[in-house]
Amino acid sequence: MRKRPHEFFIETAIFLAGTVSIFFVILIFIFLLKEGLALFRTVSLWDFLAGKDWYPISQPPKFGALPLVLGSLWVTLGAIVVSVPVGVACAVYIGEVAPRWLRETLKASVEFLAAIPSIVLGFIGLVTLVPLVQNIFHLPTGLTALSGSLMLGFMAMPTIVSIMEDALSVVPKSYREGALALGATPWQTIWRVVIPAASSGVIAAVMLGIGRVIGETMAVMMITGNAARIPTTLLEPVRTMTATIAAEMGEAVQGSPHYQSLFAIGIVLFIFTFIINLTADFFLHREMADLKKPRKK
């Protein structure tokens, strides 16, 4: 059948709209690589990844990104410890336990959390959470990795809860009915049957939560103190990769090693989020596949 001209036009337009995002991701990645890899003409990869001193504007400059990478990982790790148990519990309550009228309200309010701009959360954290952390642990300052972790854990909650709740909802009703019919209590049904059946989705939710946390910038910059030191406890200030890029980009001379080093940090960050998203994607697809195919024993 011959296509009419306007159909051809619409199809092309949709095709372009669909592929343009891939095109941009590739362009961004090429740009990142081009600017970031130029650093390694003057600094060795090992000095960059394993160097402990970050003095980008000194003479001679030192581009040791290890404290920044560890700072990001430290804050992220803390945020996972905070947000995963609470997030799982929240999703299970919303998805499995709460009465219908409460379910919708709860879900809407958790998703509303995601709509609060991160700088507002950062500001609230700065005036409420930071003094609290300082007083509870009797620290010289409350601007610590822990404050950042708590705040980011809070910010990862909407992602974790809403994806996990979706994952729980695709578990077939027959699983629950079967468990209950065999005499399992509701708690046993949730813990032994529903969560294991949705485990891939649960992992995907956690991974996407991590992706949200590791890329967060403003709130982290405001409340973690930004001292570029290798952290040993959660109660010390840390400097994350994102905060470093945000804080230093304004002053870096274009094309200078400092500018390139910030792009190199961007590459490291990109690799982290890429792996995290890939893992999440893998588990999301596996859950769908798992639940569709009949189980054989």
Add this chain to the structure above:
Amino acid sequence: MTAAFSLLAVAVSLLFPFAFSFASPDVIQIKGSDTMVNLGQAWAEEFMNRYPETSIAVTGGGSGTGIAALINGTTTIAQSSRDMKPEEKDGVLKATGKTVQDFKVALDALAVIVHPSNPLSELSIGQISDIFSGKVKNWKELGGANQPILALSRERNSGTHVYFLEEVVRKGNGKGPEEFSSSVLMMPSSQAIVQEVARSQGAIGYVGLGYVTPQLKALGIKKSAEAPAILPSIETGQNHSYPISRSLHIYTAGEPEGEVEAFIDFILSPEGQEIVRQMDFVPLQP
């Protein structure tokens, strides 16, 4: 297809007049130092009150951001709390073909602040350098209470950071070996430093004179161990007896003309300098 093209043509013809009006020279763009952004805003408001036909837009972002914008030609005036580097002046010359004009418009005294409960009331430049470079870690080493020191600095994108590094941490030798210790906290704004010092007993930080509030204690500064301690104030800034004060600059590409020239004349006039005083900076003349 033709419909889409004509639609595009209409959209372009609608958008372009706006694009040109944004770039019109009638709007004086001022960009740069965060220290100076409120000061620039105050000057601009007063100037626009007097000449309602002019319009001035003031934005911050840091001294380096303003200077970069001057090089890119996206701002008319760059505000800077540090001297422009020779390579930056070359950059402007190369990009615009014009020589940079430097106007000193005010002075800023940097106060070194501690928590009010801190028993110390004065420090020498050498002692402050030891604190920020990490050689001294506890207040008792300086005769204070037995309490770890929490040193707070501005971020590296701040002109104030660079000034403090060269004049205080490196004791005036800009190429000296001293660095901010890696345990110094880098704060995104002066307000954040004020807030943290006000609630942490072991804290020390530096901010412009305008940020000193009763919840903080500004230390007297000694140029050397033997020199007398001088408290930061408008008077000690003006007579240059206070050791940590600097000039605030306005840079333009080429000689300013028309409204820009009138604006800079206004800044340097007694009325403009009175605004400097009201904004808690130090006017050029008494």
